[in-house]
Amino acid sequence: MLRFAAIGLDHRHVYDMTAGLIAAGAACVGHDPETTDPRVLNGFRKRFPQVPAVDRERLLDDPSIDFIVLCAGPCDRAGVAIEAMRRGKDVMVDKPGVTTAEQLAAVEAAVRQTGRIWSICLGRLTSPSVQAALRVVRSGELGRLVHLTSLAPHRLNRALRPAWFFERDAYGGIINDIGVHAIDQFLAFADAPDASIAAATIGCFGTAADIAPSGFEDFAEFSLRAAGVSGNMLGTMRLDWFTPDGLPDWGDGRLFLVGTEGTLELRKNLDIEGRAGGNHMFVANQQRTRYCDCSDLPVTYYRDFLDDVRDRSGGMMENGRVFTVCRLALRCQATAVRFTP
Template sequence: MLAAVSDANEARAEGFASEHDCVAVAPESLFENPEIDAIVLALPPQFHADYAIRAMRAGKDVLVEKPIALTVADAERAVAVSGETGRLIMVGHVLRFHPAFEKLKALIDQGDLGEVRYMHSHRLGLGKFHTENDALWDLAPHDLSMILAITGQPPLEVRGEGAALLDHLSDFAHLHMRFPGGLRSHLFTSRLNPYRERRLTVVGDKAMAVFDDVEGWGRKLAVYRHAVWQDSGQWAFTTNEPTYVPVEEGMPLTRELEHFIECIETRAAPRTSGEEAIEVLRILTAGSVTHG
């Protein structure tokens, strides 16, 4: 049950509380209230780690919006306190709970795509503009979380490049990653793009799959069974029309919150754990872009 809404802006808190039939409270009182079991933190990211630590030390489980922090050290502090206090810390990598991604992950785990050799993700659009984090740090955590879920291990090498057009923060960013076993991946983010693109492509040695969140539910997950082979020393290929995989409709944010509640009740480790969030921050830090 939602017990309360809190915001430094009292009027905004009261407005949301009225919508959700709960009370508006001052931020300080959240941590002191023994009847509140868990807190969802959606703050400017520079405040996430300290408030998460404060909540866990007050006996609350915590769901923290991404990114968990702006430095690896701060994220590690928060995860360490989770271990010390026995409180859960879950991070809002919401696309891990998208039904289309869950189905894609199942196809990969079942071997339908064969061995995954290459992935690329594009997350493009106009806005949002922040004063503390650039396009890479704002947009890439979702895609990095999905990529790490598929690879099951962190990259061996990360290279980044970006461009700052409005001020000192990058508005475009590319990340190139090399994983154990030769798997390669690249990620492109932009907050100065004239059209929206939300696409993850996975290339296996049996088939290719595309999770396109801009498409309607009937076309969000497509599998392409193209064939490539050598014939008399020359490469040949055939193309096939995509097969659209049925996907159960559902709001990723709702499913994420349901998972958080389930973890609170069962004390199971969250799917999007603090440890995973640390790996995401390590990649972001390693790929911190040079402007050009």
Template sequence: MTSTQAVRFAAVGLDHAHIFGQIAGLVGAGAEFAGMATDDPSTAIAQRVRERYPEVPVAASPDELINQDGIDLIVTAAVPDRRGPIAVAALRAGKDVVADKPGCVTVDQLEEIEKAVSQSGRFWSVTFSERFEVPSVIKAGELVRAGKIGTVVQTLGIGPHRVGDRAHLAGGDGRPDWFYDKNRYGGILTDIASHQIDQFLWFTGARTAEVVTSTVGNFANPDEPGLQDFGEILLRSDNAQGYIRVDWYTPAGLPTWGDGRLTILGTDGYIELRKYVDIAGRDGGDHLFLVNQEGTQYIDCAQVKTTYYTDLVRDVRERTTSAAPQEHTFETMRLALTAQQQATVRGAAR
């Protein structure tokens, strides 16, 4: 591929609203949206994608696009249990793959993906959007690497969500059946907490870590025991510790889907991110607070540029993994799956 050729991608699996950000990010980075297909074309999200991009050809099946010549990259936000098989098929067909998180839902799927990456020479990237698409997290990384808080020794990440969030439901439809089936969405730690695991590894510079303990529960939705509405993980690496809490308890009174926060503790200070809302405080999102030996500082990060999709397009052209190192992606999903598998189960969860 020459530097002047457009990277051509297809969207295969249109089941989660994260697909809108993935498509828009790739198009904004100069890639050509060459086709779309999904298992269930009748879903509200699939219909909205077709309405938003009426000029893009619609294939009869995902396999048709996966095996089509002239497509460089497959992007998927399929039902989570389908993302692994789609990735393996696309990798074996010579395509790079960008999957919504979680990139897979079982250890067997992860092992198949790793094998397909090794055999094909293509890459598998998982869109950990709570880092890649959040300007305040990008800014925090710059500050950490500039030594503003010393050596990072702990991250504390929380990822609250709301079951009835309209932005993720495409026109106000209720959550689909797979949302309540643990075998299909992978469990709350595989699904949501993979974001916070990614951030722990990235901010601490750890290549690997151990799951010290993990818990999942269902405390507010006993009529839906397949939904895990609470989860927590304690991580430990050679140089740092991490605590993660995720849940589906965001109240209706909050003006956004979740009060996602991240605290990064260093030996000379700390950073707190209020990613999506500053309750009873400043408008908008991407609020960063820096505290170190020099004092306290507030930084509005709304205009900070994110680079994930630009990096992905360059990675396809140059055969690099600058958007996210391949081993980092594997390790993030390995830790999420391990935490899920080992978790103590409480409440009505099963």
């Protein structure tokens, strides 16, 4: 059985990542209690009472630990990941895996030098509905894919956020932070190795004046172009922190695909006046429309990651794709025009 440790309990994503790996057959044998948010640490201990607290250095030095799950503050993730890889461990990291181009270059160098796996837990990999939509696209039902629109609203939950969440240098900007999901998703649907940036805009529209000067951004919109296997494709992505409290989820994530022979829509989180739960897919082709509840479809990311750690197959997600996604996110963030309302 593969063994792992949780280091950097600074974001609640560590709960799902740890639970997913345990369900896939791995054993969590320790957690580093160092945190910038005691609420996350308490939540981890409540969910995984059997996992002992162990000093970070001991976890990194333990040769029986195969990999680490890393949810430290975003600007600290690259350094911890590099240290872990140099000590013989693979890494599954929360997004964003890096916050600067220099960090990305250092991570790439560490992967080359050590041969270790550095995997970012991206939304596409853990979403049943996105995986279902990819199968529809690859079946040819929609014809040649022409355009993708991704909407990713989030709830701010200001009272629950640690200080680093609002500091531009700490989290890397809105596109680098949550936009990395959309970029990875776009490349997957375009079946393209890379993309070019057509336009990018960021701004701070509704956030309280006392945190706006720190560089926090609550809205972004950007467009990408890609030359995929079946032809050129365009994509428009919108990100924001404006999910209203009245919505019964953290956001109404949606995806729209336009093909030459059909269209597809995903409502990832909820159907606000209809069916219960999330992972709703709607398809229209030349003959009919259909609905698919994707909520019970299996998510294989955690199992695939363990297979890669075990047999070094690289089948789950090549590091080259992860680096491309990060590079695009950083470039898009750096070149975005800041809009002042």
